[in-house]
Amino acid sequence: MTNSTKFTPKKAFANSPASNGPPPASSPNGTGLPSTAPAGPLANGKPTPATPSDPDKYATVPRQHEAERKRLPIYGARQAILDAIQRNASVVIVGETGSGKTTQIPQFILEADLAKYGGIAVTQPRRVAATSLARRVAEEVGTPLGKRVGYTVRFDDKSSPSTKLKYLTDGMLMREILSDPLLHRYNYILLDEAHERTLRTDILFGMLKEIQQTRRQMCKDRKAQWYRRRVTDEARRGSGPPAEANGTDSDLGEHVVGGAVSTDAAETISASNGQPRFVHELKIIIMSATLDAERFAAYFDHAKILYVAGRQFPVRVYNSLEPQTDYLDAAFVASLQIHTEQGPGDILIFLTGQEEIETLEKLLTDHRALLPRDAADILICPLFAALPPAQQAKVFNPAPPNTRKIILATNIAETSITLPGIRYVLDTGVHKARGYNSKVGIESLLVEPISKSSARQRTGRAGREALGFCYRLYTEDSFMALEEDSVPEILRCNLAAAVLQLKAAGVRDVLRFDYMDRPPKLALLRALEQLYSLAALDDTGALTKLGTWMAEFPLDPCYAKVLYESRALQCTTEIIDIISLLSVDNLFVAPFHKREEANEARNKFISPDGDHLTYLNLLRAYQAVKGDIRWCHENYVNARGIQHALEVRKQLRQVCTRVGMDPNVSCGVDLDRVLQCFVAGFFHQTALLQPDGTYKSVIGSQFVRIHPASTLFNSRREAILFNELVFTTKLYVRGVSAIQANWIPEASPNYLKRGQPKSKPALSS
Numbered sequence: 001m002t003n004s005t006k007f008t009p010k011k012a013f014a015n016s017p018a019s020n021g022p023p024p025a026s027s028p029n030g031t032g033l034p035s036t037a038p039a040g041p042l043a044n045g046k047p048t049p050a051t052p053s054d055p056d057k058y059a060t061v062p063r064q065h066e067a068e069r070k071r072l073p074i075y076g077a078r079q080a081i082l083d084a085i086q087r088n089a090s091v092v093i094v095g096e097t098g099s100g101k102t103t104q105i106p107q108f109i110l111e112a113d114l115a116k117y118g119g120i121a122v123t124q125p126r127r128v129a130a131t132s133l134a135r136r137v138a139e140e141v142g143t144p145l146g147k148r149v150g151y152t153v154r155f156d157d158k159s160s161p162s163t164k165l166k167y168l169t170d171g172m173l174m175r176e177i178l179s180d181p182l183l184h185r186y187n188y189i190l191l192d193e194a195h196e197r198t199l200r201t202d203i204l205f206g207m208l209k210e211i212q213q214t215r216r217q218m219c220k221d222r223k224a225q226w227y228r229r230r231v232t233d234e235a236r237r238g239s240g241p242p243a244e245a246n247g248t249d250s251d252l253g254e255h256v257v258g259g260a261v262s263t264d265a266a267e268t269i270s271a272s273n274g275q276p277r278f279v280h281e282l283k284i285i286i287m288s289a290t291l292d293a294e295r296f297a298a299y300f301d302h303a304k305i306l307y308v309a310g311r312q313f314p315v316r317v318y319n320s321l322e323p324q325t326d327y328l329d330a331a332f333v334a335s336l337q338i339h340t341e342q343g344p345g346d347i348l349i350f351l352t353g354q355e356e357i358e359t360l361e362k363l364l365t366d367h368r369a370l371l372p373r374d375a376a377d378i379l380i381c382p383l384f385a386a387l388p389p390a391q392q393a394k395v396f397n398p399a400p401p402n403t404r405k406i407i408l409a410t411n412i413a414e415t416s417i418t419l420p421g422i423r424y425v426l427d428t429g430v431h432k433a434r435g436y437n438s439k440v441g442i443e444s445l446l447v448e449p450i451s452k453s454s455a456r457q458r459t460g461r462a463g464r465e466a467l468g469f470c471y472r473l474y475t476e477d478s479f480m481a482l483e484e485d486s487v488p489e490i491l492r493c494n495l496a497a498a499v500l501q502l503k504a505a506g507v508r509d510v511l512r513f514d515y516m517d518r519p520p521k522l523a524l525l526r527a528l529e530q531l532y533s534l535a536a537l538d539d540t541g542a543l544t545k546l547g548t549w550m551a552e553f554p555l556d557p558c559y560a561k562v563l564y565e566s567r568a569l570q571c572t573t574e575i576i577d578i579i580s581l582l583s584v585d586n587l588f589v590a591p592f593h594k595r596e597e598a599n600e601a602r603n604k605f606i607s608p609d610g611d612h613l614t615y616l617n618l619l620r621a622y623q624a625v626k627g628d629i630r631w632c633h634e635n636y637v638n639a640r641g642i643q644h645a646l647e648v649r650k651q652l653r654q655v656c657t658r659v660g661m662d663p664n665v666s667c668g669v670d671l672d673r674v675l676q677c678f679v680a681g682f683f684h685q686t687a688l689l690q691p692d693g694t695y696k697s698v699i700g701s702q703f704v705r706i707h708p709a710s711t712l713f714n715s716r717r718e719a720i721l722f723n724e725l726v727f728t729t730k731l732y733v734r735g736v737s738a739i740q741a742n743w744i745p746e747a748s749p750n751y752l753k754r755g756q757p758k759s760k761p762a763l764s765s
């Protein structure tokens, strides 16, 4: 990459007709309905009926942002939204980015006291969105975070029995289904950013549809019973009045609509403990700025569609006049030009991954000293998934005086979140997309063009607090050539984890599940086969005890199996440590101008057996110096990465304790056991050395190369196991360790010979 590009914003960008709409629509409706306060709705059990409205009863801190709320375009549509929600079981709401869907619609429901019989869940594809939105909405509602408004994301829960409105990742809602199969605790589920079509959202769509139908049927059945009982009671009493209302009748009495009893709530008897359990209809609301509303409405049983017009502030969109050969360089130059030539406001730059972010962070940091004297200072804030939450949170802090914040983000900043201060967005037009070839079982992670929908979402990160600007580092023709939407993840991913969750949620026949887009049959069969080989499914395709245990962990099934095996081989401490470390992309940093020194430093930790034990050595050394940051710097260790791994480790240890597994059982120096555990989960990801020095995978007979970043790069060992088989520029294996070839056939009870299933599982059920 060079800095000598001819790219300049003035020359390179044309004012685009894609400029995003007129100035904000003002909000006509000024009055909020009073909020009310049912108790403990997100805890299991029978919710307490609503108390009379009292907006301030639960506001233990002052409400904030009231005037801003009322200026949001969505506020003008408040009554229409509430009417649609009351009249329809499912509603699709489409409104511009920043118009107020995510923060306001749940509050409308709260304030209008519609969620009488349970809580409100708002799902987000990403944890950073869930946590920041909950924080903002708690401020608006005037409640400490975790009380009336809270969030639940993997490894972090800020909710309590008094939480009425909860932001959570779609993965966490899937987990809640395991313990509360009909999601009784919720009255409303809002599926936000539904256009993203992550694997989990797609699975959730199908599960929620089924839950909604079941609950509706239960309400109807219970209602019929109630009528029969009432008629019998009245007949027995002659012409006297109906029986004095007991708890059931008074609950039902609240639902009398125009003389008929509505079917949206009824008491029923829980089969498990014979205690009365309140059943109420589940309302589903699907939201996004960029989705195919008709398609979603058709899938959700002809849901009502609402389009809410207007955005708060305009965003001027500029496209590059010429194609850019190096988007990273273009982003570097453009950001400095904005900084030195444009007015105040922070900059958000979309890049594809941690490595690119760290490269640009370094370039910009080095350039700080060269800024003109009169220019403001710059503060660079990275934002990517593997960054520890505390570091991620820094992007939400205002920049110090006379400083411009430059946020370097992956597409975790693409949807949903408001990053305060952002006025300029630089869109490189690319992202890293995961793919999966189910024929050969190879995953790929390639840099690809984004979709138009993603480009619009990126644009929408500006214009949320004031007029904004979006510079697309690609031509308008390139924009026009983009696909409208990205291919749903379910059509391009390994489905083993999703199938395990479906099975754990009681879906027997995953081939016939009601998918919005049906994945290829081969991909589903592969997932079933993989779970069978891990002994998570039995010969009939039903979940085994082990499978149920594995579904408890927020881990890919292969890692859950490794952890399970660690109990027998008595090395749970080491396995938890290594799995946590594997959740980080790069544990070592290797700046290109200091590669040799970095390699030398890494050699201190290297285990001759490969990456897994090398990571363990690294953690032990880090613990010995008590996480000294200077030590990390001197040894080219990614301190942020290790901190993130330690967070994951803490949480995994907690889950282990919860399921009765002692996380403190260690194998000491007998580290072969650790690798044997990994073979138990990854026997299908092993390869044998060939006479010519190459490696051939045991399953699929693919020639694979050890990734240059692996400690076993260029080494010749009898057999290897790997955590990832990834096509980038070539077919590489990553996360590699040396193993004994005879461990492979022993590793799976369902495999007799290498790569040969003992018998085909009954895949259709």
Ligand SMILES: Nc1ncnc2c1ncn2[C@@H]1O[C@H](COP(=O)(O)OP(=O)(O)OP(=O)(O)O)[C@@H](O)[C@H]1O
Binding pocket: 072, 095, 096, 097, 098, 099, 100, 101, 102, 103, 104, 132, 136, 288, 289, 312, 415, 416, 417, 418, 419, 420, 460, 463, 464, 465
């Ligand atoms: N953390 C925050 N700091 C400052 N303003 C915020 C914050 N969160 C929300 N806002 C304000 O509330 C507005 C509405 O945000 P909200 O997330 O509800 O919009 P949205 O319609 O859901 O957007 P998107 O489609 O992009 O998710 C923002 O445009 C911004 O003005």
